[in-house]
Amino acid sequence: MDARQIVRLFSGNIRRRLEKDPLDYERVYEIRLRVHSPCMILYRGEEVFLGQSGTLTRDRGQAYCVTGDDIRETMEHIAGYSLYAYEEEIRQGYLTIQGGHRVGIAGKVIMDGDHIRGLKYISYINVRLSHQVKGCASFVMPYVRAEDSIYHTLIISPPRCGKTTMLRDMIRQLSDGDSSHPGMTVGVVDERSEIGGCYQGVAQNDLGIRTDILDCCPKAEGMMMLIRSMSPAVVAVDEIGDHRDIHAIGAVIHCGAKLMATVHGDSIQDLQQKPLFAQLMDEQIFERYILLQSRRRAGEVRAVFDRRGTCLYQEGRGG
Numbered sequence: 248m249d250a251r252q253i254v255r256l257f258s259g260n261i262r263r264r265l266e267k268d269p270l271d272y273e274r275v276y277e278i279r280l281r282v283h284s285p286c287m288i289l290y291r292g293e294e295v296f297l298g299q300s301g302t303l304t305r306d307r308g309q310a311y312c313v314t315g316d317d318i319r320e321t322m323e324h325i326a327g328y329s330l331y332a333y334e335e336e337i338r339q340g341y342l343t344i345q346g347g348h349r350v351g352i353a354g355k356v357i358m359d360g361d362h363i364r365g366l367k368y369i370s371y372i373n374v375r376l377s378h379q380v381k382g383c384a385s386f387v388m389p390y391v392r393a394e395d396s397i398y399h400t401l402i403i404s405p406p407r408c409g410k411t412t413m414l415r416d417m418i419r420q421l422s423d424g425d426s427s428h429p430g431m432t433v434g435v436v437d438e439r440s441e442i443g444g445c446y447q448g449v450a451q452n453d454l455g456i457r458t459d460i461l462d463c464c465p466k467a468e469g470m471m472m473l474i475r476s477m478s479p480a481v482v483a484v485d486e487i488g489d490h491r492d493i494h495a496i497g498a499v500i501h502c503g504a505k506l507m508a509t510v511h512g513d514s515i516q517d518l519q520q521k522p523l524f525a526q527l528m529d530e531q532i533f534e535r536y537i538l539l540q541s542r543r544r545a546g547e548v549r550a551v552f553d554r555r556g557t558c559l560y561q562e563g564r565g566g
Contacts, residue, residue: 257321282371345451352369391537402508404511415442419453439485461473467495
């Protein structure tokens with residue numbers, strides 16, 4: 248990860264402080280700016296403040312307080328002094344920048360009838376750093392692969408536990424193949440540019456040599472587009488959740504493609520409380536459920552279940 252590229256995104260006041268005590272940016276996950284509030288960094292799994300002196304601190308009284316000028320200058324750097332060029336992305340509340348990093352923004356919403364036309368008075372910025380962890384899915388691949396295909400797989404994870412990182416590496420491994428498994432054509436619907444991290448149409452993350460990406464495309468429409476146009480053996484999407492997604496999942500499966508997806512959740516039981524997912528589970532659509540947790544590192548596997556809910560692997564018990 249290019250630390251200099253990341254540091255240059257921020258205003259001079261913040262940049263100078265970040266440069267005083269260089270961080271291990273492989274362990275930085277978020278840098279949050281809120282006007283008139285401390286600059287917060289999610290680092291090594293915990294929230295800390297950027298100190299006035301440039302060192303990290305847990306003491307709010309020692310934290311650097313973000314100004315309106317910091318927000319404006321940072322947005323100018325992020326957008327290359329051309330916010331107009333990012334108007335469509337800003338309307339959606341985020342920008343994807345070189346390196347695949349995602350910048351979430353919030354402020355005053357401008358409405359056009361029932362539709363969001365844009366944002367002004369941007370006062371909140373969340374720079375989420377994209378992390379590729381190649382090989383992080385290797386442990387679960389034997390559970391995901393069938394003899395000559397793969398299983399429909401759903402990754403269940405609380406926030407910040409590495410579900411997108413895990414999905415990204417699964418896509419890469421399926422796409423590239425290895426000495427024992429031929430590569431497969433994978434179609435990715437990347438609605439929020441988090442899987443591939445596309446910048447100007449080019450994926451910044453390695454998703455394999457047989458992967459096609461629909462960037463910034465709604466999941467339901469994108470799944471159908473891929474089936475019609477790209478003939479994928481596998482379709483991968485992040486964070487399914489509404490009725491349209493569920494309908495498109497049925498179409499993908501009936502067309503013979505395999506599905507890899509993620510969802511927010513704490514457990515199998517948690518999903519069963521949600522009517523849409525209870526239906527999917529009753530119909531045994533997904534053949535593998537991978538449950539993640541985050542105790543020591545992102546992407547840590549807590550358990551693997553089959554379509555009937557039988558536990559194939561449990562942390563501490565083995566498989």
